[in-house]
Amino acid sequence: MRRVDVGRLGLTLAAPVLAVLVAVGLTTLVLLAVGDPVSTTWGTILDAGADPRSVALTLSSATTYYLSAVAVAIGFRMGLFNIGVDGQYRLAAFVAALVAGSVSLPAPLHVGLAIVVAALVGAMWASIAGLLKVTRGVSEVISTIMLNAIATSLVAFLLREFRSPVLGANNIGTEPIPASGRVPGLPLVPGTPERVYGLVVLAVAVGIGYAVLVDRTRFGFDLRAAGGSQSAAVASGVDVRRMVVSAMLLSGGVAGLVGLPELLGASYTYSQTFPAGLGFTGIAIALLGRNHPVGIALGALLWAYLDVSANPLQILAGVSSEIVEIMKGITVLAVVVAYEVVRRHRLAREQRQVARELTAGARTPEQVPA
Amino acid sequence: MPRVTSIATALAAAVLAVAGCASESEPASTATGSEETLKVGLAYDIGGRGDQSFNDSAAAGLDRAKAEYGVETNESVASEGEPESAKEERLRLLAQNGFDPIIAVGFAYGPSLAQVAPEFPDVRFAIVDDASVMEDNVANLIFAEEEGSFLVGAAAALKSQSGQLGFIGGCTVPLIGKFEAGYAAGAKHINPDAEVDVRYLSDPPACPGFSDPAAGNTAATGMYESGADIVYHAAGGSGSGLFEAADAAGGLAIGVDSDQYLTADEAVRDAILTSMLKRVDVAVFDFITSVRDGDFTAGEVVYDLEAGGVGYSTSGGQVDDITDQLDEIAQKIIDGEIKVPTEP
Missing domain, CATH: 3.40.50.2300 (Response regulator)
Incomplete structure (x- = not known):
């Protein structure tokens, strides 16, 4: 049996390795095709990995991506496709910025208030889609996309109402959050003054919470059961409607946190230039990480690492930053394909194994695996 | 992080070896340029x-x-x-x-x-x-986007038959509001009864309305169909949709930022009255x-x-007959006789 386990482990690792290999190979072909310097490009990307500043920037970016991907993954585990993370985090970050910018509290309470407000707003916005699904049967894919558009307009409207032109005449934002509501960066990477978002701690906590909740609790079991087969879940006493709403609330709650590392750690205001589109990045990273808490972390780090290398690529190597986007796209595609290939391979392998053991079992029945 | 890096390092090293080129060559840092x-x-x-x-x-x-x-x-x-x-x-x-x-x-x-x-x-x-x-x-x-916009607003009002004008903004940001404010004020300066139909294509922070010609076309077509005959845009790349709509509807359009008569598709050039130059x-x-x-x-x-930083273009010759009036207005703005609003 031990040999089988090693084989399984090998197969599990084979998929991401295969995917990255394919992505690197295809990207190299693209570079060759457009006549960009291949060695300089990879050299620049690798140099970023050795540069402490880039490592710190990568960790900061990955913090945001991780939260976004976990939010998406919670839905995925339940078979729900929450495309609305994007709208949820923008609305949540905006309201949190508004609230945190208008109160004065001792630091821990101030930060705590911002986090709670953001999570609640995210959860509330996502719950609309959950309620629509259980009461009216509206697909969450459609409703969350629609809610993204509504969130965009709502925030744009509210921003004009509550604007504080602190950033010059052409940019408007919420009142800046006072010092007590800011989360200082952590000097996690030696050799650089660049600090990592203080809320990296929050991301780690969310990751641990996600791992425990999904794999170690009754609720997590119900969630996965409902995600695997709704009818089977109903048959074993799971209230699927309740699970849909709970999953959307949780997913939205985590989504609400996505904008906070940037808001409380760097920008201190929700302005017109607040990062957009992080929710969609989260979908790709959840796919990359196969919804696994550690897998998502690796996916988020890879994504952030590629993002961070976009600047040196453009400025030092003279390669268009689009190559980074191409690389990301190919990686996601390759991961999806690789997992499918490995899954089929594993299936065939298991069938052969069973066949072999059955044949052997005809002679020595006690060896048939349970 | 270490794991990702080491995997990436190993892979990239492998690829480089295959490609047969070592990665020692730093991008010969541009720092060696002459003084x-x-x-x-x-x-x-x-x-x-x-x-x-x-x-x-x-x-x-x-x-x-x-x-x-x-x-x-x-x-x-x-x-x-x-x-x-x-x-x-x-x-x-x-x-x-x-x-x-x-x-x-x-x-x-x-x-x-x-x-x-x-x-x-x-x-x-x-x-x-x-x-x-x-x-x-x-x-x-x-x-001073509002000053240039004031001039093309005046040009639109001078050329309009219906007195109904349109404005398409790429995104609801204050910067684009300056274009709208100046344009509307310029139109009303010439014709106090002029009406400006205003449409914005998107909201921040993403602002996709600056690169969405289809949305520009739809918004413009709606304006022409409801009676507007000249539409001005401050919507970046979406403007090409406006030009097509103007050409199809037999209306006129006003470009923005650069002299768009020179860069637009040749088929729709005649629909471009002028451009607000920024x-x-x-x-x-x-x-x-x-x-x-x-x-x-x-x-x-x-x-x-x-300072000549904003203005209007004359390519295509459609505003040749009113340049005197426009230049007179421009002088009044420079002299401070006309105050141009910056917010709609």
Whole structure:
């Protein structure tokens, strides 16, 4: 049996390795095709990995991506496709910025208030889609996309109402959050003054919470059961409607946190230039990480690492930053394909194994695996 | 992190070995340029070159400096959803690699430039469309978009048969509001009964309405069908949709930023009455010139009608008969007789 386990482990690792290999190979072909310097490009990307500043920037970016991907993954585990993370985090970050910018509290309470407000707003916005699904049967894919558009307009409207032109005449934002509501960066990477978002701690906590909740609790079991087969879940006493709403609330709650590392750690205001589109990045990273808490972390780090290398690529190597986007796209595609290939391979392998053991079992029945 | 890095390292090393080229060759850091050549760094906002809007305009100014002064250039562009730190890093990398001057295109760079400029007191920076960064080594290149828009608004009202005009904005940001405010005021200056139908294509922060010709076309078609005969846009790349709609509806359109009669598709050129010029190219070129000639000055440089930073275009000859009137209005604005609003 031990040999089988090693084989399984090998197969599990084979998929991401295969995917990255394919992505690197295809990207190299693209570079060759457009006549960009291949060695300089990879050299620049690798140099970023050795540069402490880039490592710190990568960790900061990955913090945001991780939260976004976990939010998406919670839905995925339940078979729900929450495309609305994007709208949820923008609305949540905006309201949190508004609230945190208008109160004065001792630091821990101030930060705590911002986090709670953001999570609640995210959860509330996502719950609309959950309620629509259980009461009216509206697909969450459609409703969350629609809610993204509504969130965009709502925030744009509210921003004009509550604007504080602190950033010059052409940019408007919420009142800046006072010092007590800011989360200082952590000097996690030696050799650089660049600090990592203080809320990296929050991301780690969310990751641990996600791992425990999904794999170690009754609720997590119900969630996965409902995600695997709704009818089977109903048959074993799971209230699927309740699970849909709970999953959307949780997913939205985590989504609400996505904008906070940037808001409380760097920008201190929700302005017109607040990062957009992080929710969609989260979908790709959840796919990359196969919804696994550690897998998502690796996916988020890879994504952030590629993002961070976009600047040196453009400025030092003279390669268009689009190559980074191409690389990301190919990686996601390759991961999806690789997992499918490995899954089929594993299936065939298991069938052969069973066949072999059955044949052997005809002679020595006690060896048939349970 | 270590795991990802080591995997990536191993893989890339393998690929390089296969490709048969070692990665020792650093990008022979551009730092070896002669003392005489200026090294100009330029950081675009999302879209970069080819956005048919202000990024392109900035690029034109850079190209001119390259052609006339032989300056060395380095261009980089923002990616969507990037954090503040990525913008800072872009400017910082340029400064660290010996680029001076460095031009940040767009107000989105305001907060990041405020961080980076003090770190490099000897490097001269410029930022387009932002007046919030106040440092001794930063020039703020700002434009009086409302003044140029006032002139094309007046031109539209003079040319309109129906008295019904349209305005299409790319995104509901205050910057685009200046275009709308000036345009409406200019139209009403000529014809107090003129009506301006206003439509914005998107909201911040993503602002997809600056690169969505289909949305521009739909909005414009709606305006022409409801009786408007001249529509002005401040919607970047979406403007090409307006020109097509104008051509199809037999109406007229007004371009923005550059002389769009010259760059639009030939089939729709006749539908372009004039364009409101916002000379980001001139501002960028002037700034590089000032650094080259050693007379860099920090602080606001206002490109208004008086400075020739905004205006209207005459290509196509459709406004030839009213240039006298428009120039008279322009003079009144310069003299302060006409006050142009900046908010709708």
